[in-house]
Amino acid sequence: GKKQPHVLAVPFPAQGHVKPLMKLSRQIAKRGIKVTFVNIQCIHEKIVANNKNMSGDNINHNEEDNIILASIPDGRSPEDDPNDTFKLLESLRHSTPGFVTELIEKINISNPDQKISCLVADITMAWIFETAEKMGAVPVAFSPPSAAAFALVLHTPKLLQQGFLDANGSVTKSETISLSENVPTWQKNELTWSFSGDLQTQKIFFDCSKRISETVNQATWLLSNTCYEIEPSACDLSPNLLSIGPLLESPNPKSPPISCNFYSEDESCLAWLDSKPPGSVVYVSFGSLAVFSQQQLDELAFGLENSGRAFLWVVRSDLANGSRAVYPDGFLDRVGEVGKVVEWAPQERVLSHTSTACFVSHCGWNSTMEGAGNGVPFLCWPYFSDQYHNQSYICDEWEIGLRIEPGENGIRTRDEIRGKIDKMFCDDRLKKNAVKMKEVCAESVGEGGSSYKNLEMFINHLVE
Template sequence: MAVKGKRRPHVLAVPFPAQGHVRPLMKLCRRIASRGIKVTFVNTEYIHGKVFAAMSEEDKKKNSMQLISIPDGLPPEDDRSPGIELMESVIRTMPGNLTNLIEKINCENSGEKITCVIADITIGWILDVTQKLGAESVVFHPAAAAGMAMILQIPKLIRAGNLDTYGSVTKNELIDLSDNIPPWRRNELTWSIPGDLKTQKIAFECFAAAGKTANHAKWMLCNTFNELESSAGNLIPNFLPIGPLVSTNKQESSAIDGSFWLEDTTCFSWLEEQPIGSVIYVSFGSIAVFCQDQLNELALALELSGRPFLWVVRSNLANGSSVKYPNGFRERVAKRGKIVEWAPQEKVLAHSSIACFLSHCGWNSTVEGLSMGVPFLCWPYFSDQFHNQNYICDVWKIGLRLNPDENGLRSRHEIMTKIEMLLSEYRIKVSAIKLKEMVLKNVSGLGSSSQNFDRFIDHLKN
């Protein structure tokens, strides 16, 4: 409830238009709105449509934010997969569209003008626009603090000759920021896109520009917590870790937090039928795609493991097309395998039947898995996922790598072997449980992430 005589604070939030960016920022904004602060959440028109389509009527009634949209500058028929066309269009059109939107909102809501803009660091350069309009600037990083620290180090790394103008590592060496942060190998940087230097250069320039703007932001919010990445946090000015941003109400549909796909909840009745700690959960997030040969190896590995499995298979997982399963595979695994197009992941990972998480190691999946105490089988696809794998396997010791062979494939033998190693390794399970306890401590009332969030809310209100 607003204090009499004071204007109600009004937050405008802008994510990068991709699933892994929209969801954590929506989770954060729902928490902000629950404290009596007005929140306007801005998606592109295409993403706005996907979010609304995935919501039930009940979800829409429970929604506590104003959800609005702006054009992304692309024709309706264009592909919106993260890539050069989308990035160039966002860069070209978003500053003007946001300026017009903010001016319109402020004109129509003179008593509740926008007081703060929270921008995803990927598009952090938009804060140059919002500062000119009198709103306070806040950066949100949906991934690891280590990635945020690396972005802020870009000017220094260019001057030292570690990076060229494409963001490529210029020397055959590791980039090391701190003793307690895993070093980055070639092609493991957040903006790395091997084989597509043109797109990588645009992504790199976006991060470099965002990093310069971020240095002037009031806060740098991050979906992590102090104990998980204290060394990285020490490298970031005005750093405020407020994660992990996992849902606190397990009864609510996760679509209300910005899912782009309808979730198949039939997996829960199936999970209830499986023994405790028995199910291999397989999901590669919203972007990863694989060749058919690789998907055959995975399918046969799951079959040969003899274990129950829940596999999320998007309709475009086979390099943009539907997956073709090995002959007779669906029939042979019918009694112990469940395949869905999209799953309510947090609730799945929290289920007692889950034994491990075969994951692409996106940061959202990483913090969701460690928050539930689930060990990982790591299969990174691109970008920061390789560095997250290094955290999981080398620092936190809660998972194992799935290594490609000389043909670049994860063989059925490799997958089967690592499943057995992971599930028989008691120390990994113990480490996973300890991390889960650490998360619960941090997000509780007296935990550091909880207190940091309270501090942020107090600042917005005062």
């Protein structure tokens, strides 16, 4: 029989990494190519638990999607703290190559006509490419953040060599780092790996970035969830980067796709949105990792309430520094139907909903692409990593958002929050620019667009 291509997809085990790689996998599968999507066990269990569309038999197999969910152990011992990301990073690097090798061998024996021919891995897992080569699979790197964030990571060896950074990843020579005059500069404590006040953590993240710059060139292809038109200068800094984004959900899929949520989506907010006037709702979500002090949550609650606007607020069960949030006395009663609080929302359906006016966001790159791709302007509240630089794109480069500024003590006050919400509703320039962004993104992923052509080129190579 003719050999069929078969892709193994290996994400980094975080919500913001698993989701875009699954979207890429769906694009590949849609063209009739089989994809095995492999998560570490604890993440696999979360995804299966939160998949309403999967029952008994088809739990790991969605025929129509050509996607199979598989899992491998994470290599940690029972006494390790399950919430220690750094321990996880270390154990993954040592254990994953062996587990992935075994998985590929198993797949190849049971599917001799559909052996793993390509391994797509997150750039943070680029050390897995040695395994890919050993197993005869084409190594492909997938970069979930912006092209600018990727360029910064690629430039770390040079910045170290030229003395702009020290061994901890701290900026030594100036207040900022600039890679090109047309890419927003990075403030010294706003680099992808910055953790001011925790040098040990920062060094672990910085070493991870250095490792990416050393291993990622082993990949035959380098795919990025961005589009050339929105960050051309940053794309030009990495000539091998193929922009294939923004990876967005198709608005009304025939069958509900495998979702990759670590939390269960509360779809009741969609009917609630239906009941609100067009362009009236403030959507508030800080992604899967950000946490806040109780004081800051109180300020946000009062800011939303005092704005007098309808709001949909995503409050994860661990948002208050790892615990459940406590609302100000009587808050939920007072806001009544004007506000809705959910634990997790079907974000893209919220952003594409006509009632949604703006997005109070941590500015993770997935959220940035989903907001921009749906023509929704931003109120920016970055938490860490690349989110500050994404904020610069949103506010300064694309002019589709405003910053919610922290005060002296780092707290964003209720008056600042309310003031920026008011300003957003008074300034239609932001909305106009956001709608333009939506058109640019749609053109890029539409037939004949730059991202569309790059993705086609990659997929045609898989089939050859």
